[in-house]
Amino acid sequence: MDKKLYCAAVLWMLAMAWAPLNAQDIWNLERCIQYAQENNITIQQSRGAVRTAQLAERQAKTARLPNVNANINAGEQFGRTIDPTTNQFLTTGIGFNSLSLNAGVSVFSGGLINHQVKQAKWDAQAAMADLENAANNLGLQVAQAYLNVLLSEEQTAGARRRVEQSRRQLEATLKLINAGNIPQADRYNIESQIARDEQALVTAQNSVDLAYLNLKQLLQLEPDYPLQIERPVVPVPADVSPEAYTLSAVYSIALGNQPNVRAADLRIKSAEEGVSITKSSYYPTLSLFANLTSNYSTQFKRPIFTGNTIPGTTVVVDIAGQQVPVTFLEPEFNLERVPYFTQIDQNFGQGIGVNLSIPIYQNGRTRLQVERARLGVINAQLQQVQTRQQLKNDIQTAIANARAGRKQLDAAQRTYDATKIAFENTQKRHQLGAVNTLELTTAQTNLNIAENELIIARYDYLFRLKILDFYEGKPLSLR
Numbered sequence: 270m271d272k273k274l275y276c277a278a279v280l281w282m283l284a285m286a287w288a289p290l291n292a293q294d295i296w297n298l299e300r301c302i303q304y305a306q307e308n309n310i311t312i313q314q315s316r317g318a319v320r321t322a323q324l325a326e327r328q329a330k331t332a333r334l335p336n337v338n339a340n341i342n343a344g345e346q347f348g349r350t351i352d353p354t355t356n357q358f359l360t361t362g363i364g365f366n367s368l369s370l371n372a373g374v375s376v377f378s379g380g381l382i383n384h385q386v387k388q389a390k391w392d393a394q395a396a397m398a399d400l401e402n403a404a405n406n407l408g409l410q411v412a413q414a415y416l417n418v419l420l421s422e423e424q425t426a427g428a429r430r431r432v433e434q435s436r437r438q439l440e441a442t443l444k445l446i447n448a449g450n451i452p453q454a455d456r457y458n459i460e461s462q463i464a465r466d467e468q469a470l471v472t473a474q475n476s477v478d479l480a481y482l483n484l485k486q487l488l489q490l491e492p493d494y495p496l497q498i499e500r501p502v503v504p505v506p507a508d509v510s511p512e513a514y515t516l517s518a519v520y521s522i523a524l525g526n527q528p529n530v531r532a533a534d535l536r537i538k539s540a541e542e543g544v545s546i547t548k549s550s551y552y553p554t555l556s557l558f559a560n561l562t563s564n565y566s567t568q569f570k571r572p573i574f575t576g577n578t579i580p581g582t583t584v585v586v587d588i589a590g591q592q593v594p595v596t597f598l599e600p601e602f603n604l605e606r607v608p609y610f611t612q613i614d615q616n617f618g619q620g621i622g623v624n625l626s627i628p629i630y631q632n633g634r635t636r637l638q639v640e641r642a643r644l645g646v647i648n649a650q651l652q653q654v655q656t657r658q659q660l661k662n663d664i665q666t667a668i669a670n671a672r673a674g675r676k677q678l679d680a681a682q683r684t685y686d687a688t689k690i691a692f693e694n695t696q697k698r699h700q701l702g703a704v705n706t707l708e709l710t711t712a713q714t715n716l717n718i719a720e721n722e723l724i725i726a727r728y729d730y731l732f733r734l735k736i737l738d739f740y741e742g743k744p745l746s747l748r
Contacts, residue, residue, distance in 0.1 A: 296497065296499065297499040297747075298412060298415050298498075299744075302408045304488055305407055305411045306404045309407055309487070309488075310489065311403055315399055319397055322393040322395075322396040323393050325389045325392065326389035329382070329385045329388075329389040330389075332382045333382055335374035336372065337371070338372075340371070341367075342365075342366065342367045345362060345363070346362065346365060350363055363566055363567055364566070365567070366609075367562070367565070368564075369560060371558065372558065372560070373556055373558040376555040377552075378549060378552070379549030379551065379552030379554065380549050384542045388543060388546065391536070391539035392535075394535050395532045395535040395536050399529075402528040405739070407487070409735075411484070411487050414480065414484040415498060415747075416731065417728075418481055418498055419500060419503070420725065421473065421480040422500065424473045424476065424721060424724055424725075425470065425476070427473075427717075427720055428472075428473040431466045432463065432470055434713075435713070438696075439459045439460065455707075458706040458710050459710065469717070501747050503731060505730065505731065509734060511668065511671035511672040511674070511734075512672060514737060515668075519667075519737065520661055522741050523660055523740045523741070524657070530656055530657060536652065536653075539649070540642070540648070540649040543645055543646075544645075546642070547635065547638040550635040550638070553626060554625070554626045555623065555624070555625050555626075556624045559621045559622075560620045562616075562619075563617045563618065564613075565609055565612045565613060569606070569612055570605060570607060571607050578600055579599055579600075581596065582597050582599075583595065664740055667733065667736045667740065670736075671733040674726070674729055675730055678723075678726040681722045681725075681727075684719045685720055685723045688712075688716045691716075692712040692715070695712040
């Protein structure tokens with residue numbers, strides 16, 4: 270292969286390999302919100318609360334299943350004790366081992382288990398709603414921080430333009446001074462304006478750094494992470510009028526999509542199930558049980574025939590008038606310890622039964638628990654009313670802020686347009702020598718203030734519109 274062609278191929282491969290590493294990673298608003306919701310510590314804690322509630326629901330459902338327990342005891346007894354295999358008193362040491370398997374299942378408990386399952390389900394759903402609410406609130410914070418970065422960067426760009434403009438004015442002023450049209454002192458006014466503009470540029474750049482730091486903190490990113498956000502053109506919506514928003518319409522939509530309202534409704538249902546749970550203590554409980562048992566003892570022995578006979582009982586028999594003693598032979602036995610598994614098999618026992626518990630008098634505890642549970646329902650209802658009222662207040666405030674923001678933007682636009690015309694007129698007159706430099710710098714300062722206020726008013730109005738979109742269930746986006 271030609272050396273030049275080979276070198277070109279190698280350079281191209283290296284360039285392709287390093288390109289992704291050198292490319293700047295740009296974050297848009299949607300990515301920032303998604304990343305924050307996945308990594309924020311508060312959101313992770315809310316996810317843990319959801320998982321805990323889901324496990325509580327599973328645990329409540331398992332109460333319907335039977336429970337089975339196995340018990341194994343082994344030890345040594347001394348002194349006067351009872352042999353567990355024969356129930357006889359012994360004074361010798363006994364080694365023992367007992368085995369048991371017990372099972373039980375609840376048949377009726379006054380609806381306790383069913384209500385606990387329902388309550389756990391409502392609690393799990395409420396925890397999910399809390400997680401969604403926390404994610405939504407975090408999304409609003411990220412959107413505001415994102416817009417603050419755009420605002421700061423736009424203010425910085427404007428400050429940089431003003432510095433360049435002031436420097437051009439200095440050049441024009443020097444020409445007029447050299448031509449003898451204006452005095453030498455006008456130069457110092459322009460230089461003073463340049464210094465103020467450069468100071469404003471430094472302040473604006475610091476605001477950009479602080480805005481990025483706030484956004485990084487919400488995203489749980491390190492302060493030195495090279496975060497760069499997308500800078501979309503965000504025009505003021507011309508087809509949106511804050512005057513068209515009404516409290517009743519937005520509130521009706523928000524009731525159906527705001528998770529904090531849904532969480533308050535679910536907690537009322539959970540509290541109502543709590544009343545039923547406490548009332549179940551008034552009813553009797555019925556359960557079935559069964560058990561298997563067996564025992565082993567080192568003193569449990571059995572006779573073993575040796576094959577021999579030994580003299581046994583002797584009786585006197587009358588034979589032909591004579592008393593003749595007759596001895597009967599008996600089989601000979603030895604005692605042998607019964608093997609372990611043989612004892613387990615021989616001592617195996619079974620049992621099955623029914624347990625009925627009827628509450629008669631409980632010192633008034635159940636009645637007090639029911640009253641406490643009813644108070645819990647009342648508190649949950651009050652919390653629901655408070656949540657809905659707070660939502661209504663927030664929406665009313667958001668609508669008022671949007672309307673005020675629109676008026677502020679229109680006023681800032683008119684002020685900027687008028688100030689810009691005044692500055693351009695003063696600039697032309699200054700070029701003709703009709704006004705001094707102080708008047709020119711004053712006009713430029715007024716224009717700078719008007720431009721800055723216009724930028725702030727525009728982003729403030731955009732964010733207030735995003736809040737209304739949030740209450741209407743629209744996704745947060747700048748597209």
